[in-house]
Amino acid sequence: METHEISNLKVVFLDAQSLQDMWKSKTGKPGTQFQPWLQKDLASVKTVRGFYDFSTETLYCPKWNYEVCGHELHHAALGHFHPNE
Numbered sequence: 252m253e254t255h256e257i258s259n260l261k262v263v264f265l266d267a268q269s270l271q272d273m274w275k276s277k278t279g280k281p282g283t284q285f286q287p288w289l290q291k292d293l294a295s296v297k298t299v300r301g302f303y304d305f306s307t308e309t310l311y312c313p314k315w316n317y318e319v320c321g322h323e324l325h326h327a328a329l330g331h332f333h334p335n336e
């Protein structure tokens with residue numbers, strides 16, 4: 252068992268485009284990058300889907316995307332959101 256207390260966390264939910272714009276405004280790098288030559292002549296696109304800004308202790312997440320930021324984190328930020336609960 253491992254316990255962490257997070258005292259000053261801010262969570263910001265954004266749509267995919269706003270998240271990439273935020274990433275670019277903070278890092279100067281595009282939120283979506285073309286990555287050539289990963290495998291032979293195949294290329295891929297790498298997209299920022301969420302990130303934590305250490306300087307402002309802020310987590311930037313796509314809303315309702317549990318894979319990126321987690322189902323329970325949504326509860327921590329939003330409270331109860333299941334109907335019939």
Ligand SMILES: [Zn+2]
Pocket residue numbers: 322326333
């Ligand atoms: Zn739930």
